Amino acid sequence: MNTQENTYTVADAIVEELVQAGVEVVFGIVSIHNMPIYDAIHRDGRIHPVTARGESGAVNMADGYARATGKLGVVITSTGTGAGNAAGSLVEAWSAGVPLLHITGEVDSSYIGTGRGYIHEMKDQLQMMEGCSKLALELKRPDQASAFTRKAIEEANAAPTGPVTIQIPINYQSAIIPKSVSLIDVEKISSCCSKHVHLPQEVIEELTNATRPIIWAGGGVISAEASDEVTKLAELLGAAVITSQSGKGSIPEDHPLCIGHFASYQQVRNLVQKADLVLSIGVRFRSNETANWKIQIECKHINIDVDYLAFNRNYPVAHSLIGDAKQIVKAILHKIKKEELSTSTAYQAEVTSVREEIRTQLRVTLGPYEQFVEGMRRVLPKDTILVRDVTVPANVWGSRLFEIYEPRTSIHASGGGIGQGLPTAIGAQMGRKDRTVVLMAGDGGFMVNVGEMVTASQESLPLIVVLFDDSGYGVLRNIQDAAYGRQVAVDLLSPDFVQLGQAMGYEAKRIGDATAFISELETAINRKKPSIIVVDMEAVGPMAKPFGGPPGAAEAFRPKKLS
Structure with missing residues (x-):
């Protein structure tokens, strides 16, 4: 902390609020429009700054850090172009509901909106940030810096969580403010803190009487830390569990009741069609996971979500329970009597049969890559964090057949943008240095943020990159x-990725078959240094069945008349 009382600045107040919020790491790019904040971080000494090579990657790192740890991610960017570079990655954090604080500079307050050409000036930065964030705020009074920053942190962490941008004009950042008006002591009183949950009796009766129940678990289960409760509820009800992409890890994927991320498969659609009750928990029902909402939910639908706007958002809801999923599911477990349940062992056997059938169906399409997924799961620790960029192997089998056993060990782009995997994996590894972190990426997406490889080397992170090289956009x-x-x-x-990796401080090797891949992966796990394994997809050979994209993708792009 700056010990000179008469030079306590807005930047110092911001850093103090970050420290009080438990922030230990920030990601970002230093600039003439955020340098006072960086200097305050350095003087304080309690937060470690990670320097990215671009603002887009810096946001992804903060995003990955938050997803892997459950903590607030923090990123600092510059003004105008720097803030604009951050926008796309903020959209991803918004789409995934990641608690993230984005601190950006702004031009001198007297020049905002004047169009006079102040360096880094843009027409309306706050509006741009509002469009890609949960909330965007601009500091108007320097002596409110502490309360302003605390409000932003609370908003980012408040359900439904998401990225909050605060922009601080450069002349305010170094403004001297009285320390006495900065160090606020606030006792927040809220009527929402009670853990008492009221459950309509009709909900308990419908859950008890269901003979073919399905639980559809989303990222909200992970955010609420409700995985244990959801697993217990599935076992109690004998319910099939479908997970969204973001909900992987809601229930261990080797569990016989876990269908997993296979909702678009016909066998699963049939299971949903024959269900007499669907309990959805913290799931958004995204278009690509529901075949553009062609999957029908025609039975009773009970929804648990922290967001009021989840009610009837994509599927009609009979009962909507708004609140913390962990507490609501706990209350359900307390109310339901096992001896009164209506599910049968025959239904549970059917669920397990569907589970095995869809996995077998997918495996036969993989050709030589079946050995890759089996080998990866065999040699990687059970708690490995698997980060996946948008690429054919990740979409086809990385997000489905590679089993996830616990929350926060599966990370994928919710918004569907390519190229964000590398910096996201760096952030995850920065947050969980005790874990093995593996990135699955394709050559096309990898090149979007390839410069961030050096960030992992500079931070001495033992990240393992598995790069599938087919010299193109395979999907x-x-x-x-x-x-x-x-x-x-x-x-x-494609560049020579082995030479590129070596130049960036990575141990690098190109392989052309599954046996060599598994051997090199085991070596990479044990070396505890940045590693890149380049999979020559031409040498490995094609999949037995080409991946045609999400269901209905090709049909959507064929010429047709609008109705």
């Missing part, structure tokens, strides 16, 4: 083939 190739019978703008010139 789009397959969709174009299916939609048009031809390809355009999808072929890419």
Whole structure:
């Protein structure tokens, strides 16, 4: 902390609030429009700054850190172009509901909105930030810096969580303020803190009487730390558990009741069609996970969500229980009497049969890659954090067949943007240095933020990158083939990724078969240094069945008349 009372600044007040909120790491890019904040961090000494190579990657790092740890992610960027570079990654954090604080500079307060050409000036930065954040705020009075920052942190952590941007004009950052008006002591009183949960008797009766119940678990289960409770409820009800992409880890994926992230498969759609009750918990029912909402929920639908706007958002709801999923599920467990339940062992056997059938169906499409997924799961620790960029192997089997056993060990782009995997994995590894972190990426997406490789080296992070190199945008190739019978703008010139990795401080090797891959993966786990394994997809060979993208993707791009 700055010990000179007469030079306590807005930047010092911001850093003090971060420390009080338990922040230990911030990610970002230093700039002439945030330098006072960085200097305050340095003088204080309690927060470690991680320097990214671009604002986009810095936001992804804070995002990955938050997802892997459950803590607040913090990122600092510059003004104008710097804030704009952050916008796309903030959209991802917003889409995934990640608690994240984005601190950005702004031009001198007297020049905001004047269009006079102040360096880094843009027309309306706050509006841009509002569009990609849960909330965007601008500091108007320097002596409110502490309360302003605390409010932003509370908003980021308040359910439904999401990224909050605060922008601080550069002339305010170094403004001297009285320390006495900065160090606030607030006792917040809220009527929402009670853990008492009122459950309508009708809800308990419907859960008790269901003969073919399904639990649909989303990222809200992970955020609420309700995985143990949801697993117990599934076992009590004998319910099938479908998970969204974000909900992987809500229940151990080797559990016989866990269907997993297979909702679009026909066998699972049939199971939903025959269900007499669906209990959805913290799930958004995204378009690509429900075949653009063609999956039908025609039975009783009970919804648990912390967000009021989840009510009837994508599927009609008979009962909506708004609040903390952990407490609500606990209350349900307390109310339901096992001896009164209506599910049968025959239904549970059917669920297990569907679970095995869809996995077998997917495995036969993989060709030589079946050995990859089996080998990865065999040699990697059970608590490995698997981060996946948008690429064919990740979409097809990394997000489905690689089993996840606990929360916060599965991270994927909820918004569907490519190239965010590398910095997200760096953030996850920064937050969990005690864990093995593996990134699955394709060459096309990897090049978007390739400079961030050096960030992992500089921080001495033992990140393992598994890079699937097919010299192109593989997902789009397959969709174009299916939609048009031809390809355009999808072929890419790959650099020598081994030499690139070595230049960036990584142990690097190119392999062309599953046996060599598993051997190199085991070596990478044990070396505890940044590693990149380049999978030569041409040498490995094609999958037995090409991946055509999400259900209905090709059809959506064929010429047609609008109705």
